Amino acid sequence: MAVCIAVIAKENYPLYIRSTPTENELRFHYMVHTSLDVVDEKISAMGKALVDQRELYLGLLYPTEDYKVYGYVTNSKVKFVMVVDSSNTALRDNEIRSMFRKLHNSYTDVMCNPFYNPGDRIQSSGSVSLSRAFDNMVTSMMIQVC
Amino acid sequence: MMSKNDGEIRFGNPTELHGTKVQIPYLTTEKNSFKRMDDEDKQETQSPTMSPLASPPSSPPHYQRVSLSHGYSKLRSSAEQMHPAPYEARQPLVQPEGSSSGGPGTKPLRHQASLIRSFSVERELQDNSSYPDEPWRITEEQREYYVNQFRSLQPDPSSFISGSVAKNFFTKSKLSIPELSYIWELSDADCDGALTLPEFCAAFHLIVARKNGYPLPEGLPPTLQPEYLQAAFPKPKWDCQLFDSYSESLPANQQPRDLNRMEKTSVKDMADLPVPTQDVTSDDKQALKSTINEALSKDVSEDPATKSGLLPPPPALPPRPCPSQSEQVSEAELLPQLSRAPSQAAESSPAKKDVPYSQPPSKPIRRKFRPENQATENQEPSTAASGPASAATMKPHPTVQKQSSKQKKAIQTAIRKNKEANAVLARLNSELQQQLKEVHQERIALENQLEQLRPVTVL
Numbered sequence: 174m175a176v177c178i179a180v181i182a183k184e185n186y187p188l189y190i191r192s193t194p195t196e197n198e199l200r201f202h203y204m205v206h207t208s209l210d211v212v213d214e215k216i217s218a219m220g221k222a223l224v225d226q227r228e229l230y231l232g233l234l235y236p237t238e239d240y241k242v243y244g245y246v247t248n249s250k251v252k253f254v255m256v257v258d259s260s261n262t263a264l265r266d267n268e269i270r271s272m273f274r275k276l277h278n279s280y281t282d283v284m285c286n287p288f289y290n291p292g293d294r295i296q297s298s299g300s301v302s303l304s305r306a307f308d309n310m311v312t313s314m315m316i317q318v319c
Numbered sequence: 320m321m322s323k324n325d326g327e328i329r330f331g332n333p334t335e336l337h338g339t340k341v342q343i344p345y346l347t348t349e350k351n352s353f354k355r356m357d358d359e360d361k362q363e364t365q366s367p368t369m370s371p372l373a374s375p376p377s378s379p380p381h382y383q384r385v386s387l388s389h390g391y392s393k394l395r396s397s398a399e400q401m402h403p404a405p406y407e408a409r410q411p412l413v414q415p416e417g418s419s420s421g422g423p424g425t426k427p428l429r430h431q432a433s434l435i436r437s438f439s440v441e442r443e444l445q446d447n448s449s450y451p452d453e454p455w456r457i458t459e460e461q462r463e464y465y466v467n468q469f470r471s472l473q474p475d476p477s478s479f480i481s482g483s484v485a486k487n488f489f490t491k492s493k494l495s496i497p498e499l500s501y502i503w504e505l506s507d508a509d510c511d512g513a514l515t516l517p518e519f520c521a522a523f524h525l526i527v528a529r530k531n532g533y534p535l536p537e538g539l540p541p542t543l544q545p546e547y548l549q550a551a552f553p554k555p556k557w558d559c560q561l562f563d564s565y566s567e568s569l570p571a572n573q574q575p576r577d578l579n580r581m582e583k584t585s586v587k588d589m590a591d592l593p594v595p596t597q598d599v600t601s602d603d604k605q606a607l608k609s610t611i612n613e614a615l616s617k618d619v620s621e622d623p624a625t626k627s628g629l630l631p632p633p634p635a636l637p638p639r640p641c642p643s644q645s646e647q648v649s650e651a652e653l654l655p656q657l658s659r660a661p662s663q664a665a666e667s668s669p670a671k672k673d674v675p676y677s678q679p680p681s682k683p684i685r686r687k688f689r690p691e692n693q694a695t696e697n698q699e700p701s702t703a704a705s706g707p708a709s710a711a712t713m714k715p716h717p718t719v720q721k722q723s724s725k726q727k728k729a730i731q732t733a734i735r736k737n738k739e740a741n742a743v744l745a746r747l748n749s750e751l752q753q754q755l756k757e758v759h760q761e762r763i764a765l766e767n768q769l770e771q772l773r774p775v776t777v778l
Contacts, residue, residue, distance in 0.1 A: 287482030
């Protein structure tokens with residue numbers, strides 16, 4: 174179960190970031206921001222080869238004492254960063270991968286919407302949500318039992 | 320505006336119609352048919368561009384008596400005029416469903432109550448669904464309207480409308496972008512960035528409902544699901560309207576979908592001009608002929624056949640297509656496609672026409688409607704397709720006008736074809752991208768397995 178999920182655009186600005194409200198959200202934002210460096214490092218390290226050979230799932234970016242941060246990057250350099258609680262030892266790598274896969278699918282669905290301009294924030298505006306399905310999917314990921 | 324709509328709905332003021340056309344230049348950009356509109360008030364096909372604004376023909380109940388096309392055109396013109404409340408005319412459409420079912424908070428659009436009542440009554444009779452959500456049910460006339468609008472964007476009813484095309488189209492409805500985005504999210508069930516005909520109908524219906532003040536639902540109502548929509552409009556009712564302008568649809572097209580289209584478009588198509596469809600193939604024509612006497616479901620395959628039949632002769636198209644398939648074909652096409660669409664419509668219409676005639680018309684109203692359409696349609700198609708036959712049979716139209724319009728139609732036809740090709744390619748592109756995505760996922764899975772086998776992890 175993730176405590177924070179963020180979608181970062183190619184230019185390294187956040188398209189979507191959401192964390193469990195109990196914690197200090199700013200802390201998660203900061204963690205996600207610092208993880209971007211690690212992501213870039215991994216991309217460049219693997220980037221010698223062709224992009225096709227580069228794996229999308231980046232794995233554990235860096236662990237802290239309380240949390241672990243996982244990363245995933247798409248072919249269009251859109252990054253997904255997920256922060257999970259370290260106490261969730263039962264969370265296996267495969268589960269993280271599947272969560273990222275779901276994220277990627279939902280993100281693709283958002284992209285398919287012609288009214289969504291790439292580069293816009295994925296957000297709810299008032300009563301109508303631009304990405305209700307995406308929100309719901311992220312919510313399910315954040316409250317699911319690990 | 321409502322009262323205005325009423326007046327127009329009842330008997331449309333020609334002056335008003337013409338006036339409206341001028342006011343809405345953006346609506347006519349895509350379809351030159353608007354010019355034709357002036358000539359043919361009853362033409363429904365011409366206002367496809369304005370679809371978001373024009374109210375669907377379903378609202379006026381008496382339209383069915385008078386003529387659907389007439390009603391449509393009137394609605395359209397009124398819609399054009401009234402930008403601020405483009406969907407008001409549609410309210411009767413929504414209300415009948417609500418009133419008939421005693422449904423969710425009847426809207427205060429009762430000035431058209433009389434129309435609505437009669438319309439709702441009619442709708443109730445036709446309503447077979449057992450779903451409780453009346454406002455989300457698409458009536459037959461609404462469906463026809465949607466299908467025609469679909470055709471104006473994408474002549475092939477079995478194909479898709481790309482995202483950008485649909486975006487431009489729906490943006491004309493003047494709803495906010497977040498709302499449109501949400502509607503898209505609801506209606507694009509397979510999330511492929513393109514709208515099929517049922518998806519398009521659902522989206523259009525949601526827009527109409529929203530314009531009329533209904534809040535958007537949390538999820539896609541069952542009556543708007545693509546499966547439901549494809550099955551919800553059985554042909555038997557639409558016998559008379561089988562002129563379906565399918566024309567280009569592949570024989571493999573889903574029959575239920577075809578039926579719907581045929582039903583909807585057929586009415587209009589019948590009156591279409593005998594535009595010869597260039598795509599007609601002899602095989603199709605034969606198929607069409609053979610199936611004519613069969614159930615409507617066969618029409619799909621027939622459509623292409625009709626096309627072929629059309630091409631060879633530009634015979635005079637009698638108002639009743641029974642004898643001449645070609646006429647039907649041309650008629651079918653023209654109606655929905657504003658005179659540009661070539662053969663496709665024509666194909667379907669002939670097929671449909673034969674079928675309906677062979678069967679006892681279930682709806683006399685529609686028959687009546689058709690002649691009018693034919694008359695009006697004929698004028699259009701003849702000019703576009705340079706179909707002498709149609710011209711001869713259709714209402715007398717100024718020959719000079721026809722000639723000039725013929726050239727325009729030829730150009731429009733070419734443009735249409737290119738647009739169709741573009742739409743198909745765009746669709747292909749999106750599909751390929753989907754496949755690419757899937758392949759990537761497979762790759763990820765495989766790499767994952769590989770990782771498990773390897774002692775060294777990514778870290």
